[in-house]
Amino acid sequence: MQRVLAVRGLAAMAAVLVLISLPGCGGGNSTNNKVTSVILVPTTISLNEGSVVQLSATAQASDGTAIAADISFTSSDNSIATVSSGGLLCGGVWDANIINCNATMGQGGVGQVTITATATAFNVSATATVYVHEKVDQVQTIIGTSCTSMGQPVNVTGKAFSTSAPGCSPQAPCDITSTVGPFTFGSNDSTIAASSSGIVSTFSSTTNTPTYTSGGTITGAKGQTCTLSSFNGVTNATATVPLTSQNTIASGTQLTITSPGFGATVAPTTATLANGSATCSGTATVQTEITSGVMTAESPGITTLFSSVSGVNSVGVPYQTCSVASILVHSSSGSQTSFSLSAPNTQGLTADVLDTNNVAITPTLNWGSSSTAVATVAATGTSNGATVTAVGGGSAYVTASCAYPNCNKGVSAQYSQNVTTFNVSSGLNTTVYAASTNSTMLVPISTTNNTPSAAITLPFTPNSIIADPAGKAVYLGSSSGLMALVPGGTTVTTFGTATGTILAISPDGASMLLSDDVNNKLVYFDISTGTVLATAAYTATSSAYTPDSAFNVFVDPTPPPPAQPQFGVGYPSGFLASLSLGFTPSFLDVMAQGGLVYISSASSHEIATYSTCNQAPNLTLTAVSPTFITAIPNGTGAVAVDPPALDVVSTPSTLSAGCPVATQSSFSSFDLGQGSFTPAQLLIDTESANVWVLSNLSNLISFNLPSLTAGSVPIAGGAMPLNGGLTVDGTQLWVGTSDNTVHRIDTALPGDVAQVAVNLTNSSGGAVAPNLVAVLP
Numbered sequence: 042m043q044r045v046l047a048v049r050g051l052a053a054m055a056a057v058l059v060l061i062s063l064p065g066c067g068g069g070n071s072t073n074n075k076v077t078s079v080i081l082v083p084t085t086i087s088l089n090e091g092s093v094v095q096l097s098a099t100a101q102a103s104d105g106t107a108i109a110a111d112i113s114f115t116s117s118d119n120s121i122a123t124v125s126s127g128g129l130l131c132g133g134v135w136d137a138n139i140i141n142c143n144a145t146m147g148q149g150g151v152g153q154v155t156i157t158a159t160a161t162a163f164n165v166s167a168t169a170t171v172y173v174h175e176k177v178d179q180v181q182t183i184i185g186t187s188c189t190s191m192g193q194p195v196n197v198t199g200k201a202f203s204t205s206a207p208g209c210s211p212q213a214p215c216d217i218t219s220t221v222g223p224f225t226f227g228s229n230d231s232t233i234a235a236s237s238s239g240i241v242s243t244f245s246s247t248t249n250t251p252t253y254t255s256g257g258t259i260t261g262a263k264g265q266t267c268t269l270s271s272f273n274g275v276t277n278a279t280a281t282v283p284l285t286s287q288n289t290i291a292s293g294t295q296l297t298i299t300s301p302g303f304g305a306t307v308a309p310t311t312a313t314l315a316n317g318s319a320t321c322s323g324t325a326t327v328q329t330e331i332t333s334g335v336m337t338a339e340s341p342g343i344t345t346l347f348s349s350v351s352g353v354n355s356v357g358v359p360y361q362t363c364s365v366a367s368i369l370v371h372s373s374s375g376s377q378t379s380f381s382l383s384a385p386n387t388q389g390l391t392a393d394v395l396d397t398n399n400v401a402i403t404p405t406l407n408w409g410s411s412s413t414a415v416a417t418v419a420a421t422g423t424s425n426g427a428t429v430t431a432v433g434g435g436s437a438y439v440t441a442s443c444a445y446p447n448c449n450k451g452v453s454a455q456y457s458q459n460v461t462t463f464n465v466s467s468g469l470n471t472t473v474y475a476a477s478t479n480s481t482m483l484v485p486i487s488t489t490n491n492t493p494s495a496a497i498t499l500p501f502t503p504n505s506i507i508a509d510p511a512g513k514a515v516y517l518g519s520s521s522g523l524m525a526l527v528p529g530g531t532t533v534t535t536f537g538t539a540t541g542t543i544l545a546i547s548p549d550g551a552s553m554l555l556s557d558d559v560n561n562k563l564v565y566f567d568i569s570t571g572t573v574l575a576t577a578a579y580t581a582t583s584s585a586y587t588p589d590s591a592f593n594v595f596v597d598p599t600p601p602p603p604a605q606p607q608f609g610v611g612y613p614s615g616f617l618a619s620l621s622l623g624f625t626p627s628f629l630d631v632m633a634q635g636g637l638v639y640i641s642s643a644s645s646h647e648i649a650t651y652s653t654c655n656q657a658p659n660l661t662l663t664a665v666s667p668t669f670i671t672a673i674p675n676g677t678g679a680v681a682v683d684p685p686a687l688d689v690v691s692t693p694s695t696l697s698a699g700c701p702v703a704t705q706s707s708f709s710s711f712d713l714g715q716g717s718f719t720p721a722q723l724l725i726d727t728e729s730a731n732v733w734v735l736s737n738l739s740n741l742i743s744f745n746l747p748s749l750t751a752g753s754v755p756i757a758g759g760a761m762p763l764n765g766g767l768t769v770d771g772t773q774l775w776v777g778t779s780d781n782t783v784h785r786i787d788t789a790l791p792g793d794v795a796q797v798a799v800n801l802t803n804s805s806g807g808a809v810a811p812n813l814v815a816v817l818p
Contacts (some may be wrong), residue, residue, distance in 0.1 A: 086220030093145030096128035172222035175206035195336035199224035199348035230344035342450030365443035367698035382431035415818030454636030544584035575615025596626035633676035654700035669723035726771030766816035777811030
């Protein structure tokens with residue numbers, strides 16, 4: 042029995058009487074005083090025996106305005122549920138004073154009842170269904186499949202149990218599911234699974250998207266507001282459309298749903314308005330049918346679902362929207378994967394995406410270009426599409442991925458199985474920057490006339506230099522802070538919290554990783570905000586970003602004891618995890634597709650490959666003493682310096698689907714014809730044609746990948762190369778040397794065609810060699 046104080050009962054009744062006597066929206070009287078509908082809320086109730094709930098009813102005219110009217114309530118079975126004249130519902134029988142709700146406990150009080158609210162003077166009614174049941178003490182959520190493909194209804198059900206009803210106990214709960222009302226379902230991440238309540242949706246297997254339909258024709262004037270109260274006699278959910286002028290939004294008009302929308306917090310794209318009519322203005326709110334208990338799979342990933350009934354929630358149960366298993370990128374109009382463009386022309390791409398159920402889906406993909414100075418890529422927002430725009434001369438390789446946080450949330454990332462190639466024709470006009478680890482001078486050099494500009498004074502002595510992939514800035518690392526200079530500028534911006542040696546910059550130019558060997562930490566720096574996002578208690582010798590810029594990898598050969606050498610991973614926003622290696626790593630790089638990581642080890646005489654998605658070992662190749670390693674830009678493998686040879690790791694350009702990657706690589710070693718040498722740097726042009734090795738020899742070692750032949754270019758004056766960079770089109774190689782100048786190598790000749798004096802000096806005024814060189818795209 043539930044006892045309701047008389048004062049409480051009278052207050053509730055008064056509230057309902059006030060509600061049903063309200064005038065229409067906006068405070069004016071309806072021009073039509075005839076009641077055409079009664080709105081009863083809620084329409085479905087799951088009620089424990091002896092519990093009480095308040096119903097509300099509103100009489101409305103055909104234009105949606107509220108009308109004062111006498112409304113009576115009746116129950117189809119007063120032995121199961123009774124309702125007062127004010128709409129106070131009892132899961133049992135009210136006493137004469139509407140104070141005590143007297144329940145019939147056990148099975149005798151269980152049943153389904155229809156409550157009818159009637160505007161008696163107009164004989165217009167609305168009904169609500171009431172399920173009276175034994176007390177719900179526990180709710181359980183059951184998910185029927187291992188995963189649900191994106192856009193499809195989730196196979197989720199609920200069960201209700203009583204532990205307090207006669208014959209039931211916590212040790213032996215009674216299943217009362219068949220007696221309770223509809224369950225509602227929720228998700229702890231509505232981007233992965235969300236309630237479809239609010240808009241009646243029909244799934245389309247053709248487009249893998251839901252279709253939405255609601256009723257009504259809206260007319261009105263700009264700046265006014267009106268609410269359409271009900272269609273199909275049901276309320277609560279809303280869909281909103283802005284009216285921009287005196288107009289009529291007729292049948293077939295596409296509307297933007299804003300609240301609550303498909304997936305509760307995620308609005309659907311469109312809805313079709315059809316049937317019925319009503320007059321509204323400004324922002325029109327259309328209330329449509331509630332589809333109770335329906336969940337829809339959203340983006341691929343993992344979350345938990347829960348169910349509830351009669352005010353009791355279940356424990357969350359793991360759920361997965363099927364993860365992406367394969368991505369193949371090609372032309373939006375065919376199967377082509379290689380293109381020639383001239384700036385600023387564009388090319389459309391699309392990605393064929395299959396999930397683990399082998400269903401074609403359209404998740405939010407991350408697109409990436411290997412060189413944004415050559416070509417940029419941007420998602421179109423529809424049908425896995427993207428647009429590539431040519432920028433400058435050279436080659437760029439475009440990929441797509443399904444990765445955190447947009448896609449495959451909580452599960453392994455999936456990278457493109459292939460790359461698309463863009464060869465862009467354009468003139469070369471860029472700047473080379475020369476600096477030294479022994480000087481606070483930075484000298485720009487124009488590639489058009491081989492002429493240095495006035496030296497720029499740096500606030501700190503640099504230890505590293507790197508160019509932004511799009512040519513927006515040049516960055517120098519130091520133990521005192523990061524330094525940045527924009528092209529053509531003379532003012533150096535500093536970031537004192539980002540200390541260390543720059544190891545890698547993301548392809549999109551938004552973030553970088555520094556290794557601070559002084560303070561024994563890694564620093565993740567957000568270039569876009571100029572802030573340090575995270576640090577980790579590691580140092581590293583090498584780092585790289587995935588093509589989509591969403592993931593970072595590094596190797597730490599000497600972590601603090603007792604830790605073993607580490608293969609570390611992280612997001613641009615911070616460190617994630619690390620894997621102990623059974624060998625001491627030297628350097629690493631990420632395959633152009635993103636799916637594999639190549640790790641060299643001079644001391645262990647091997648090159649190991651790992652799946653990027655989960656860091657699982659893929660293959661170990663026996664070598665001699667491989668040091669520097671770099672991925673071949675066109676996605677056909679990697680090259681490693683292995684004196685006196687160059688190791689070529691050949692990987693099929695189309696990787697296997699799924700995680701981990703099963704595709705295996707082969708290995709060949711080619712003598713460079715220079716005898717013994719100590720490598721200092723490894724470079725490869727964007728055309729994936731020529732490899733360059735800087736070493737302790739007075740010449741530059743070259744290797745042509747298409748012909749698999751080695752060569753060399755003598756450095757003028759017998760100077761030793763220290764550090765260098767290639768122009769984005771691969772036609773020039775600029776090298777700082779031991780003779781204190783920067784040499785320009787024309788790679789087509791090949792030959793050392795110019796030596797530029799940069800006149801770097803140390804704090805004592807002595808000349809120093811330019812051992813930090815960066816070529817701005």
